[in-house]
Amino acid sequence: MAQEDGFKKIVSHCKEYGFVFPSSEVYDGLGAVYDYGPHGVELKNNIKKYWWESMTLLHENVVGIDSAIFMHPAIWKASGHVDAFNDPLIDNKDSKKRYRADILVEEYLAKTDEKIEKEIEKAAKRFGNAFDETQFRATNPRVLEQQAKRDVTHARFTKALNESNLEELRQIIMDAEIVCPVSGTRNWTEVRQFNLMFSTEMGSTADGATKIYLRPETAQGIFVNFLNVQKTGRMKIPFGIAQIGKAFRNEIVARQFIFRMREFEQMEMQFFVRPGEEMEWFTQWKTTRLAWHKAMGLGDAKYRYHDHDKLAHYANAATDIEFEMPFGFKEIEGIHSRTDFDLRQHEKYSGKKMQYFDPEVGQSYTPYVIETSIGVDRVFLSLISGSYAEESLENGETRVVLKLPAALAPVKLAILPLVKKDGLPEKAEEIMDMLRFDLRCQYDEKDSIGKRYRRQDAIGTPYCITIDHETLNDNQVTIRFRDTMEQERVPIGKLHGIIAEKVSLKNLLKKINS
Ligand code: GAP
Secondary structure: OOHHHHHHHHHHHHHHOOOEEEOOHHHOOOOOOEEEOHHHHHHHHHHHHHHHHHHHOOOOOEEEOOOOOEOOOHHHHHHOHHHHOEEEEEEEOOOOOEEEHHHHHHHHHHHHHHHHHHHHHHHHHHHHHHOOHHHHHHHOHHHHHHHHHHHHHHHHHHHHHHOOOHHHHHHHHHHOOOOOOOOOOOOEOOOEEEEOOOEEEEOOOOOOOEEEEEOOOOHHHHHOOHHHHHHHOOOOOOEEEEEEEEEEOOOOOOOOHHHOOOEEEEEEEEEEEOOOOHHHHHHHHHHHHHHHHHOOOOOHHHEEEEEOOOOOOOOOEEEEEEEEEOOEEEEEEEEEEOOOHHHHHHHHHHOOOOOEEEOOOOEEEOOEEEEEEEEHHHHHHHHHHHHEEEEEOOOOOEEEEEOOOOOOOOOOEEEEEOOOOOOHHHHHHHHHHHHOOOOOEEEOOOOOHHHHHHHHHHHOOOEEEEEOHHHHHHOEEEEEEOOOOOEEEEEHHHHHHHHHHHOOOHHHHHHHHO
16 A cells, blocks of 8 residues: 555545544644544543553653643743744745745655665665675665765755755755645745744733733643642652643644644653753663553554754753654654753743752752653654554455454444344343443444444444353353453353453553563
């Protein structure tokens, strides 16, 4: 399946099965804003629960908060967002399409890497066992030429970003002969900075309304509550504060479905440490966070780290965890060493001390911060795209199945009476009443059993149970397993124990620590 077709199928699957709908669809939608449907919201809630428990249950020194979206506007001045939360944008004069200049260059670099890899793959096939990749990279003229061009562009790009040199950024695009994917031309405008924050007004205009911002990250709500949490929770450094909540960014390039949205949800954790110890914690959180992703079982090879070429204004180290989306490896989480920048800035702008007295060293200091910041919607997309499969069955039919981790699946168990008569629906309802208190069950009696299995496969339900005539005599049901499609007969009395164990979040949480 071509990558693009594969992605289109995922987007339409999300709509057809009640995961994600375009926002305001009856009014033709609203750019890069999406609504989550009945199955989508369950999956999203499960992702959030998995993250929250992994932070606050597995770490006794991490506690949560839920701060407001509206915050004092001085916060965004202090954090640097008013002056520096910009993306460089460029327009193509022929297609009138707008792009992020940095992304155009990053895509060019990724394409060059792909070309080099293809040359290597071809040669490896040609030479078989005798192939020496290091020697090939060092001597093949085509690879050398591509690599040299790539290295020069990469070095110029990093420098231009670090110096916010917009003219140079444009020149790189011209020199690399990057064309607009729509018009195919190189008729580019200048590169301009564009602030990503949405603003609104608080108070009525008559009494002088105040301009306030919709938060572009949840992190600042944590920073300004640092001392409240530390004091009321009697927290000792090192400790973390976790938060899940909406964030808003007026993204210039808002394509790729829920990957880049204007309203999205973040799960952020700020971990406060002694100055000088931040690199140790940075490394530790990088490992822990990658383990969290891998525990979901989508395949370890689908994840990789990507160190930042350009550090944000607040960071002294930063890495992304990338996931192989249908459109290539993309950032799903950022891990940043934010120094003491934010706390110091809030101290400066508010005039209030934001220091911590460390009883172990008998000193007050401004803590350093390691941040882990992940988008719920991007994890959602990774789960859908990483678990989507089209399979041919023995009877010649095909099935679409979401092989979601059982603990995160929207519906855990489907309860299916074989026929709509002979007391089977009543028995099924009885079982449902027994299980519904802690397992999300779905009852379905419509259509053939095969069709009902297909519907459950499509939403990722890990277990289906069938109630047949024999059930009325032996009090046993058949469990059908989504991934293997195998079936097993079990006593009704044991059902709760079997399923609850299999779908428990504990299974994922234990894997992170193993
Ligand atoms: N507090 C740091 C911060 O916000 P970021 O790298 O800008 O860092 C963190 O964002 C995460 O938030 C990203 O890795 C991504 O998962 C998610 N995210 C950012 N912008 C997004 C958008 N427009 N749509 C969906 N998710 C987004």
